[in-house]
Amino acid sequence: MYILVSIAILVTMVLALVRALLGPTVYDRVLAVNVFGTKTVLLLSVIAFLYGRPDFLDLALAYALINVVGILAVLEFFQDRSRKQQGADND
Amino acid sequence: MIDVVLDVISWVLLALGGACVLIGGIGGLRLPNFYTRIHAASLTDTMATLLIFTGMMLQSGFSLPTMKLFAIMLFLLLTGPTATYALANAALLSGMKPDSGVERDRGASGGVQ
Amino acid sequence: MSQHGEAQLPAVLLLLLVLAVSWVLWSGLYKPLLLGLGVFSCLLSVYMALRMGFFRNQAMMSLLPRLPGYWWWLLREIARSSVEVARIILKPSMPISPTLVELASQADSEAGQVILGNSITLSPGTVTLDLHEGKLLVHCLTRDTARELQAGEVSRRAAALERN
Known part of the structure; x- marks a missing residue:
């Protein structure tokens, strides 16, 4: 069962990567990367059970923490840039 | 007896979770523009997370891994909407029009490129 | 909600x-050095939370006991709307009708409004785009979900959460 679930998660990660490559806007790509990140957390937890190694759960938690901070940092960067561009347009 | 019942329930939950993950991934590709794609992403982020983690918690019974799984699930469910809100709000502020309806990627012109 | 409210001792102790x-659960080692590091990092986190003004919000503690009931209701709501969204995605014709809804929050405090916004985002089919002075801008996947949202059950429940 765990194998089936991990295959489903892997397929979705590939689909998210396709969306990240297709775009077309930056936000589509960030959304796809966000989905990819949460799916990584899920995959790590499933792998912990698939191989019977609970230590993988710690990795999953660490990845969950990093993922959120990463997405927020990237968004902050783009938001800043678009505000600056708007400011430049108004001048 | 109760073990078998719990096993079956957790398998069903895991299978449903896998299905949710797949449907969300397909939706992310099929839906026509950014604001509708968020809905597909939120399907995989909430429902799939809930189902898969609950299934695994039933498998491992009352133990330390269950506590860890619960903590990870709670963390994902609390931070997920915040990240999604930040993303949607950033897109809105950048001038991407949310009412572009079912048209395919018309909002693209407003994005940062 | 006052910006300069006193930090509440029970909330600080609860966070501690x-x-x-969680430190003890995750480390699983009980050497003096690691326990000392744990105590240090817990105290540091609480100090940083204090400086951030994490405890200024008075409503926090009083709504904690009512959260499980709200979560249970939200869980059923999420399950229902996910089935709906999954059906829409899988249909070849994809019958979506994206709608924007402006919703006035019935909750007064910031915490209540954030809970409302996050609950809306959490359930598939609805996403909060903007939260500004008690007004929420919500994007819905179909007209039906928009109509349901305007009926206002989420809003009512989120507001009931913080009522004393």
């Missing part, structure tokens, strides 16, 4: 307890 328990 949660942090300490």
Whole structure:
């Protein structure tokens, strides 16, 4: 069962990567990367059970923490840039 | 007896979770523009997370891994909407029009490129 | 909600307890050095939370006991709307009708409004785009979900959460 679930998660990660490559806007790509990140957390937890190694759960938690901070940092960067561009347009 | 019942329930939950993950991934590709794609992403982020983690918690019974799984699930469910809100709000502020309806990627012109 | 409210001792102690328990659960080693590091990092986290003004919000503690009931209701709501969204995605014709809804929050405090916004985002089919002075801008996947949202059950429940 765990194998089936991990295959489903892997397929979705590939689909998210396709969306990240297709775009077309930056936000589509960030959304796809966000989905990819949460799916990584899920995959790590499933792998912990698939191989019977609970230590993988710690990795999953660490990845969950990093993922959120990463997405927020990237968004902050783009938001800043678009505000600056708007400011430049108004001048 | 109760073990078998719990096993079956957790398998069903895991299978449903896998299905949710797949449907969300397909939706992310099929839906026509950014604001509708968020809905597909939120399907995989909430429902799939809930189902898969609950299934695994039933498998491992009352133990330390269950506590860890619960903590990870709670963390994902609390931070997920915040990240999604930040993303949607950033897109809105950048001038991407949310009412572009079912048209395919018309909002693209407003994005940062 | 006052910006300069006193930090509440029970809330501080609760956070300290949660942090300490999670440290002990995750480390699983009981050497003096590691326990000392744990105590240090818990205290540092609480100090940083204090400086951020994490405890200024008075409503926090009083709504904690009512959260499980709200979560249970939200869980059923999420399950229902996910089935709906999954059906829409899988249909070849994809019958979506994206709609924007402006919703006035019935909750007064910031915490209540954030809970409302996050609950809306959490359930598939609805996403909060903007939260500004008690007004929420919500994007819905179909007209039906928009109509349901305007009926206002989420809003009512989120507001009931913080009522004393």
